[in-house]
Amino acid sequence: MSEILDILLSANFWAASLRIATPLIFGVIGALICERAGVLNLGIEGIFTAGAMAGWMAVWLGAGLWGGVLVAALAGGFFGLIHAILTVPLGLSQHVSGIGVTLFATSLSYFTYRTALPDVSSPPRIEAFKPLDIPVLSDLPFIGPALFQQTSLTFLALALVLATAYVLYRTPLGLAIQAVGDNPSAVESQGLSVYGLRIGAVVAGSSIMALGGAFLTMSAFDAFFFGMVNGRGWICIALTVFASWRPGKALLGALLFGAFDAFQVRLQTEVGSFIPGQVFLMMPYLLSIAALVVVARRADYPRALLVPYFRGQR
Amino acid sequence: MIRFEPREPASLGRMIAVSVAAAVVALILASVPMLFAGLNVFEAYGLMVKGAFGSVFAFTEMLTRATPLILTGLAAAVAFRAKLWNIGAEGQLYAGALAAVAVGTGMVSGPSYVLIPLVVLAGALAGGLVMLGPTLLKTRLGVDEVVTTLLLNFVILLFVQMMLEGPMKDPMGMGWPQSEPILDGAALPKLMNRMRIHWGLVIALVSTLGVYFLLKRTVWGFEIRAVGENAAAAKHAGIPVTATFVRVGLLSGALAGLAGVGEVAGLKGYLTADLSPGFGYSGIVVAMLAGLSPIGVVFAALFIASIFVGADSMSRATGVSNYLADLIVAMALLCVLVSGLFLRFRVRFIGVPRSREAAE
Numbered sequence: 001m002s003e004i005l006d007i008l009l010s011a012n013f014w015a016a017s018l019r020i021a022t023p024l025i026f027g028v029i030g031a032l033i034c035e036r037a038g039v040l041n042l043g044i045e046g047i048f049t050a051g052a053m054a055g056w057m058a059v060w061l062g063a064g065l066w067g068g069v070l071v072a073a074l075a076g077g078f079f080g081l082i083h084a085i086l087t088v089p090l091g092l093s094q095h096v097s098g099i100g101v102t103l104f105a106t107s108l109s110y111f112t113y114r115t116a117l118p119d120v121s122s123p124p125r126i127e128a129f130k131p132l133d134i135p136v137l138s139d140l141p142f143i144g145p146a147l148f149q150q151t152s153l154t155f156l157a158l159a160l161v162l163a164t165a166y167v168l169y170r171t172p173l174g175l176a177i178q179a180v181g182d183n184p185s186a187v188e189s190q191g192l193s194v195y196g197l198r199i200g201a202v203v204a205g206s207s208i209m210a211l212g213g214a215f216l217t218m219s220a221f222d223a224f225f226f227g228m229v230n231g232r233g234w235i236c237i238a239l240t241v242f243a244s245w246r247p248g249k250a251l252l253g254a255l256l257f258g259a260f261d262a263f264q265v266r267l268q269t270e271v272g273s274f275i276p277g278q279v280f281l282m283m284p285y286l287l288s289i290a291a292l293v294v295v296a297r298r299a300d301y302p303r304a305l306l307v308p309y310f311r312g313q314r
Numbered sequence: 315m316i317r318f319e320p321r322e323p324a325s326l327g328r329m330i331a332v333s334v335a336a337a338v339v340a341l342i343l344a345s346v347p348m349l350f351a352g353l354n355v356f357e358a359y360g361l362m363v364k365g366a367f368g369s370v371f372a373f374t375e376m377l378t379r380a381t382p383l384i385l386t387g388l389a390a391a392v393a394f395r396a397k398l399w400n401i402g403a404e405g406q407l408y409a410g411a412l413a414a415v416a417v418g419t420g421m422v423s424g425p426s427y428v429l430i431p432l433v434v435l436a437g438a439l440a441g442g443l444v445m446l447g448p449t450l451l452k453t454r455l456g457v458d459e460v461v462t463t464l465l466l467n468f469v470i471l472l473f474v475q476m477m478l479e480g481p482m483k484d485p486m487g488m489g490w491p492q493s494e495p496i497l498d499g500a501a502l503p504k505l506m507n508r509m510r511i512h513w514g515l516v517i518a519l520v521s522t523l524g525v526y527f528l529l530k531r532t533v534w535g536f537e538i539r540a541v542g543e544n545a546a547a548a549k550h551a552g553i554p555v556t557a558t559f560v561r562v563g564l565l566s567g568a569l570a571g572l573a574g575v576g577e578v579a580g581l582k583g584y585l586t587a588d589l590s591p592g593f594g595y596s597g598i599v600v601a602m603l604a605g606l607s608p609i610g611v612v613f614a615a616l617f618i619a620s621i622f623v624g625a626d627s628m629s630r631a632t633g634v635s636n637y638l639a640d641l642i643v644a645m646a647l648l649c650v651l652v653s654g655l656f657l658r659f660r661v662r663f664i665g666v667p668r669s670r671e672a673a674e
Contacts, residue, residue, distance in 0.1 A: 042460065082648070086648070086651060086652065090652065090655060092651050092652065092654070092655070093651065095399050095460060096598075096602060096647070096651055097648070097651055099401065099595075099598055099647070100644060100647040100648040100651060101648070103595060103599070103640070103643065103644035103647060104641070104644035104645060104647075104648060106640075106644075107637055107640035107641040107643075107644045108347070108641055108644075110635070110637040110640070111347060111351075111635055111637040111638055111640075111641050112347075114635035114637055115347075115350065115351045115634070115635060118633060118635070230468070231464070231465065231467075231468045234461060234464045234465055235465070237460075237461050238461050238465065241458070241461075276476045276479065276480055278472040278473065278475050278476035278479075279476070281472050282468075282469050282472045282473070285465040285466070285468045285469045286465075286469060288461070288465050289457075289461075289462050289465055289466070292451075292457050292458065292461060292462065293451060293455060293457055296451075296455045296456045296457040297455065297456065299456075
């Protein structure tokens with residue numbers, strides 16, 4: 001018992017929770033924006049990979065860290081645009097298109113990486129984002145190391161949660177995005193473009209997802225590995241349902257998830273000799289399934305999610 | 315301005331034309347990354363054709379690669395027909411392989427005509443049971459099966475790794491995480507001497523005919539199609555929707571499980587955690603290219619297999635990454651999705667509609 005308490009009382013544990021949660025925050029916020037507009041984006045897993053690869057490669061080629069972030073966002077937006085065109089004006093299956101985008105973005109990233117670096121045995125490293133040293137805050141006892149010694153991307157993720165909540169609930173654009181995911185013909189009758197809003201939301205959401213991938217190569221690690229996304233995108237899709245499509249709950253869900261993951265890694269070092277490591281590695285996926293089961297009955301899906309809209313058709 | 319007008323159900327000829335066109339467009343689009351990689355496109359495609367069809371060995375290798383793809387393609391096709399989104403064929407494949415190894419490495423002993431059916435049955439059962447979970451979660455609790463099947467892929471792969479490093483590890487495996495070899499009497503026989511092609515292909519083709527017959531000629535098949543077209547209407551018409559989903563889930567998972575049986579009991583002989591290079595996901599592309607038709611799945615699987623085998627051979631000759639194959643396959647999926655529009659709609663190009671409206 002005392003080991004568990006020790007874990008929970010260490011600043012290191014809370015810092016790790018926030019660090020693990022960061023890519024998930026980007027992913028859930030991105031998925032939430034797409035789904036609020038009525039489009040399920042299963043391209044997320046591939047968009048994570050593309051963001052991770054593109055961001056890393058831009059930095060490796062000398063674009064600078066924020067240049068890398070921008071390139072990652074643009075790559076995400078590009079794949080988001082493909083998904084948006086297929087599913088919004090063409091009204092094709094969001095499931096199949098999303099899987100297609102994931103396969104396309106993943107294979108294109110791997111192919112590009114292998115073509116640029118045909119024969120490296122160990123992946124080249126970049127100078128990644130460093131934890132910020134914020135005056136006063138970072139030096140606070142316990143709270144400083146727990147919350148304020150993160151990289152800029154973590155703070156960007158938190159800022160994006162606030163910005164998304166503000167735009168979604170407090171601006172006409174946000175209300176239009178919500179409406180387009182619930183009742184697109186009502187939006188059309190207001191003289192707004194359903195296609196424009198949906199395409200815009202999917203592209204913006206996909207750009208944000210890609211930042212989750214960029215965090216992996218530019219903050220969590222300093223290199224790109226094959227298979228490094230490892231289902232994080234799918235976990236975000238589950239967390240979006242768990243969060244009832246609300247930015248605040250999305251943040252909470254991602255943090256809970258991060259805390260659980262950080263906890264099990266530490267627990268593993270305590271009891272690792274009795275239980276195979278794979279049991280712990282399975283936990284995030286099982287936890288995501290459990291989260292879906294818990295909310296399934298009362299999940300309040302955007303009413304027009306998965307429903308294509310054709311102009312002039314009721 | 316483009317307008318889509320619904321059209322009559324498509325003829326077989328048009329369906330084939332649309333899939334072939336999608337495949338051709340994907341191959342043309344793939345020339346862009348090929349040029350970036352510094353390849354001569356014609357030469358590279360020449361190498362790929364030679365690598366997949368250039369010799370008896372190449373051709374049998376292509377058929378060997380197509381074997382699991384036919385089965386995972388069927389798994390996706392049958393599920394998608396009912397609009398049950400089983401994206402978990404990869405995990406079900408591993409579950410089937412694991413069960414085949416569990417049964418085939420000495421748990422039971424006996425003559426081949428007992429052992430082989432047992433191994434095959436165990437694999438199919440394991441795959442079906444894995445898919446039963448997400449199916450029941452969907453029908454009982456309304457949990458979206460896309461995400462649960464996707465997540466289970468990771469869980470099952472980790473479970474396989476755990477078994478291979480623990481209770482099922484081969485003590486003679488020099489420390490490698492691999493299972494004991496399948497008994498000779500439990501292995502699927504080879505179809506040709508000195509080639510890797512095995513009886514899994516026969517299982518795949520028989521399964522194809524079985525699924526074709528099921529969908530075309532049986533009440534269950536009719537129910538599957540009815541549920542896929544409109545679950546609410548099917549329910550209203552008295553079709554047991556829940557039972558249909560469960561049957562489809564079991565069948566789809568079992569087919570993917572059989573793919574795992576073939577790979578482990580027909581090809582590799584023992585199980586490792588890198589048994590499948592994504593056959594489960596490629597199966598989705600196979601099914602979509604086939605227009606969800608079981609017979610079409612065979613041809614689509616042959617196409618996808620020749621891309622993979624051809625690209626491997628091209629990659630060895632030129633040094634360009636064989637991720638090119640995955641790229642072509644992914645583009646084929648997106649292309650066939652778009653070209654499907656030409657089946658369901660007559661596409662009309664209309665000039666400047668706005669001004670005409672204004673004039674009227």
